[in-house]
Amino acid sequence: MTATGRQSEDIPAHAFAADLIAVLVAVTAGRPRVMTIDHGAALPSGPFAHDERSLQSGLRTWVERQTGHRLGYVEQLYTFADRDRATNGVRVISISYLALTRENREEAGKSGWLDWYSYFPWEDHRSGAPRHLPDIVARLRAWTKAATVPAQRHDRLRRVAISFGLDGRPWNEELILQRYELLYEAALVAEASRGRRGADAPLVSGQSMAFDHRRILATGIARLRAKIKYRPVVFELMPPSFTLLELQHAVEALAGRLVHKQNFRRLIEQQELVEETGAMAAATGGRPAKLFRFRREVVDERAVIGTKLPLTRA
Amino acid sequence: MTATGRQSEDIPAHAFAADLIAVLVAVTAGRPRVMTIDHGAALPSGPFAHDERSLQSGLRTWVERQTGHRLGYVEQLYTFADRDRATNGVRVISISYLALTRENREEAGKSGWLDWYSYFPWEDHRSGAPRHLPDIVARLRAWTKAATVPAQRHDRLRRVAISFGLDGRPWNEELILQRYELLYEAALVAEASRGRRGADAPLVSGQSMAFDHRRILATGIARLRAKIKYRPVVFELMPPSFTLLELQHAVEALAGRLVHKQNFRRLIEQQELVEETGAMAAATGGRPAKLFRFRREVVDERAVIGTKLPLTRA
DNA sequence: TGATATATACTCACATTGAGTATAATATCA
DNA sequence: TGATATTATACTCAATGTGAGTATATATCA
Numbered sequence: 289m290t291a292t293g294r295q296s297e298d299i300p301a302h303a304f305a306a307d308l309i310a311v312l313v314a315v316t317a318g319r320p321r322v323m324t325i326d327h328g329a330a331l332p333s334g335p336f337a338h339d340e341r342s343l344q345s346g347l348r349t350w351v352e353r354q355t356g357h358r359l360g361y362v363e364q365l366y367t368f369a370d371r372d373r374a375t376n377g378v379r380v381i382s383i384s385y386l387a388l389t390r391e392n393r394e395e396a397g398k399s400g401w402l403d404w405y406s407y408f409p410w411e412d413h414r415s416g417a418p419r420h421l422p423d424i425v426a427r428l429r430a431w432t433k434a435a436t437v438p439a440q441r442h443d444r445l446r447r448v449a450i451s452f453g454l455d456g457r458p459w460n461e462e463l464i465l466q467r468y469e470l471l472y473e474a475a476l477v478a479e480a481s482r483g484r485r486g487a488d489a490p491l492v493s494g495q496s497m498a499f500d501h502r503r504i505l506a507t508g509i510a511r512l513r514a515k516i517k518y519r520p521v522v523f524e525l526m527p528p529s530f531t532l533l534e535l536q537h538a539v540e541a542l543a544g545r546l547v548h549k550q551n552f553r554r555l556i557e558q559q560e561l562v563e564e565t566g567a568m569a570a571a572t573g574g575r576p577a578k579l580f581r582f583r584r585e586v587v588d589e590r591a592v593i594g595t596k597l598p599l600t601r602a
Numbered sequence: 603m604t605a606t607g608r609q610s611e612d613i614p615a616h617a618f619a620a621d622l623i624a625v626l627v628a629v630t631a632g633r634p635r636v637m638t639i640d641h642g643a644a645l646p647s648g649p650f651a652h653d654e655r656s657l658q659s660g661l662r663t664w665v666e667r668q669t670g671h672r673l674g675y676v677e678q679l680y681t682f683a684d685r686d687r688a689t690n691g692v693r694v695i696s697i698s699y700l701a702l703t704r705e706n707r708e709e710a711g712k713s714g715w716l717d718w719y720s721y722f723p724w725e726d727h728r729s730g731a732p733r734h735l736p737d738i739v740a741r742l743r744a745w746t747k748a749a750t751v752p753a754q755r756h757d758r759l760r761r762v763a764i765s766f767g768l769d770g771r772p773w774n775e776e777l778i779l780q781r782y783e784l785l786y787e788a789a790l791v792a793e794a795s796r797g798r799r800g801a802d803a804p805l806v807s808g809q810s811m812a813f814d815h816r817r818i819l820a821t822g823i824a825r826l827r828a829k830i831k832y833r834p835v836v837f838e839l840m841p842p843s844f845t846l847l848e849l850q851h852a853v854e855a856l857a858g859r860l861v862h863k864q865n866f867r868r869l870i871e872q873q874e875l876v877e878e879t880g881a882m883a884a885a886t887g888g889r890p891a892k893l894f895r896f897r898r899e900v901v902d903e904r905a906v907i908g909t910k911l912p913l914t915r916a
Numbered sequence: 917t918g919a920t921a922t923a924t925a926c927t928c929a930c931a932t933t934g935a936g937t938a939t940a941a942t943a944t945c946a
Numbered sequence: 947t948g949a950t951a952t953t954a955t956a957c958t959c960a961a962t963g964t965g966a967g968t969a970t971a972t973a974t975c976a
Contacts, residue, residue: 304618304650306683306695336683338693343683367681367697369620369650369657379652381620381695383681533922551965553924574922575972847953865934867955888953889941 304369306336308347309384309501311365311508312355314401315525318537321401322505323355328402330498331505336383347385355399360524361388365507368500386508388524404509405544407502409494411464411509412544424476424492425452431474461544462513468506477502513543520561523582531569531577532556561586618683620650622661623698623815625679625822626669628715629839632851636721636819637669638714644812645819646714650697661699669713674838675702677829679821682814700822702838718823719858721816723808725778725823726858738790738806739766745788775858776827782820791816827857834875837896845883845891846870875900 310332312323325332332354340346348359365384405412410421428448435441451466453459471492472480478496496502515521522538536552556562562580569577624646626637639646646668654660662673679698719726724735742762749755765780767773785806786794792810810816829835836852850866870876876894883891 304620304695306618341684343681346683364680366678367657369660369697370655381618381697531923548965548967549922550924550926550967554964573974574920575924575974577923845954862934862936863953864936864955864957868933887943888951889943889955891954 303378305378305380307333307380307382308336308343308350309333309382309504310347310351310387311384311505312351312357312359312387312389313404313508313512313525314357314389315538315541316401318534318541320404320541322404322407322508324400324402324497326498328400328406328495328497331501332400333382343383344385347387351387355389357389359387359389361521362386363511365504365511384504384507386511388512388521390525390527404505406495407497407505408464408468408509410467410492411461413459413461414540414544414546417459420493421452424471425454427476427490427492428452428470428474431476459545462510464513465503465506465510468503472503479503509542516542520559520582520586523561523584526582529565529567529579529581531579532562533577535562535580559586617692619692619694621647621694621696622650622657622664623647623696623818624661624665624701625698625819626665626671626673626701626703627718627822627826627839628671628703629852629855630715632848632855633717634719634855635715636718636822638716638811640812642714642716642720642809642811645815647696657697658699661701665701669703671703673701673703675835676700677825679818679825698818698821700825702826702835704839704841718819720809721811721819722778722782722823724781724806725775727773727775728854728858728860731773734807735766738785739768741790741804741806742766742784742788745790773859776824778827779817779820779824782817786817793817823856830856834873834896834901837875837898840896843879843881843893843895845893846876847891849876849894873900 310323312332314321314323323332324330332351334350334354336343336346340349343364344362347362351357351359363386365386367381367383369379369381410418410424412418425448429445432441432444432448435444447466448470449455449457451460451463451470468477471477475481476492477494478491479500479502497505512521516539522535522542525538525542526535532553533549535556536547536549539552540546561583563583565579565581567579569579624637626646628635628637637646638644646665648664648668650657650660654663657678658676661676665671665673677700679700681695681697683693683695724732724738726732739762743759746755746758746762749758761780762784763769763771765774765777765784782791785791789795790806791808792805793814793816811819826835830853836849836856839852839856840849846867847863849870850861850863853866854860875897877897879893879895881893883893
């Protein structure tokens with residue numbers, strides 16, 4: 289990946305290549321999954337064709353052809369054109385997208401759908417704070433102490449404390465990108481020491497990805513975690529009918545946190561986001577649950593699913 | 603596939619040009635201003651140079667050179683590559699940005715700084731609903747009736763009602779883009795009939811712009827109106843010291859709505875976003891006001907300026 | 917039968933928010 | 947000089963929203 293950036297005489301100054309990168313998300317059996325290629329080493333990406341009508345349609349046709357999934361929701365994430373994004377001297381502009389699709393139980397096992405927490409194990413707080421989180425924090429603390437100037441040290445300490453919810457601060461699941469960036473700066477993830485040498489600090493657990501794809505994934509997760517709080521996008525990930533507990537589990541999978549069951553139902557019902565199908569779920573243990581469907585009519589009415597999700601404290 | 607290596611030697615197949623477009627905002631004397639070129643006919647834009655480090659740095663250097671302003675805050679808006687964005691057969695990718703800068707009283711009059719409400723007169727509700735708003739709504743209603751199928755007619759009616767706060771619905775200042783798009787679809791803005799002929803419905807007041815620049819401006823305003831509610835970005839538009847009323851006026855200029863003065867102050871103070879400078883403002887009428895400065899340290903702490911702004915009802 | 921698991925209804929304390937009243941401190945002008 | 951306008955700032959209050967918990971209903975399974 290040597291980016292010479294040298295523009296030869298024959299390449300016009302405005303020659304760029306355009307790439308689309310997708311963070312394609314589904315929730316299967318209560319687990320948040322992301323579509324990957326190359327055995328989980330990269331996000332699916334491909335060139336933006338010259339004959340496509342628009343970026344969005346380019347992404348749609350390409351992803352739908354490749355995965356056989358209809359995309360429910362598509363949203364632009366970010367556009368990069370950093371100098372190291374170049375191949376054969378042609379500089380690449382990468383436009384990343386977040387796309388949501390319905391789960392597909394037949395495909396659940398195979399293909400490239402991976403639990404996104406295998407890339408960010410420290411982000412799953414559904415069973416309390418992960419066991420290795422104290423160790424991560426300890427190593428970040430060590431890194432803050434290695435700062436050269438006191439001001440820098442102070443700044444690092446503050447960022448770590450905010451991002452990881454230290455000193456009585458609450459854990460904020462939306463800060464996933466900030467946490468990843470701290471780990472990157474502290475060279476605790478494999479991507480950070482790529483290309484360099486000697487930097488062999490023991491790494492934090494969690495699978496890495498090629499290029500900056502793990503960073504893009506973090507961006508997508510952050511956007512989604514923020515969005516479910518004020519837009520009814522969870523439903524794009526649900527099957528046509530579902531129980532309220534299944535819906536809750538989907539939200540919890542995305543947020544990486546547990547929500548208060550009774551208050552969650554209150555929220556959903558008072559927003560009139562769903563309606564009963566009349567049928568009941570095949571019993572899965574206790575009292576049978578009603579099946580609901582999403583009231584799609586309500587999408588543009590309800591800008592908000594609720595200012596906040598009813599999270600549980602502990 | 604980026605991950606698996608690009609094998610094409612033929613550069614022309616993916617030759618794109620890259621353009622940066624800026625929605626550069628300032629607030630001068632309580633008026634929201636946007637930087638324009640060509641006597642207000644377009645947003646400033648320029649090619650992304652091959653030798654720039656990144657998109658963001660490209661935008662910064664270019665805007666700062668062109669306007670002499672230091673950019674306080676920069677945020678990516680959206681990337682377009684629609685087929686009609688082509689020059690000499692070279693397809694153009696446009697990356698739009700929102701950028702905030704401090705007011706500059708010397709420049710207030712000259713240069714291309716224009717009140718953004720000259721492009722969206724119906725968006726300024728600081729002195730109540732604009733006089734011509736009923737007329738706009740009436741013309742949109744007429745357009746809904748012109749729908750061919752009943753379902754379409756119903757859909758249009760609903761969108762108009764939501765976007766313009768009809769039937770008891772509240773006015774939502776963040777829906778500026780949706781409102782503009784409705785006016786575009788109804789061919790009530792000049793841009794809509796460009797290139798076509800015969801479509802000479804009487805237009806709604808408000809200056810138009812070249813290309814889709816007015817749409818990009820609406821996107822930027824929408825983003826900013828949403829952002830001031832949960833991030834302390836207003837301060838990027840303020841001088842180093844200011845009174846609370848000046849701060850309030852800036853917020854009102856952006857939101858296009860009045861806020862409740864006492865509650866606004868309560869919000870600002872309880873969030874500890876500002877501190878007294880010790881000095882007082884040169885009296886401008888009544889009791890002299892304390893001067894405040896923004897506590898920049900607090901930026902990453904306070905993710906939120908308050909879940910909502912304390913708007914006034916009437 | 918009772919242990920267990922889920923569904924669902926309701927209560928309650930507390931914080932937040934929208935709105936308004938009251939009072940203080942200055943400038944302006946008749 | 948004193949009335950009036952204008953802005954600043956401190957409080958109060960009702961309504962609503964939010965976090966948390968209790969209670970009860972309806973299943974399965976040992």
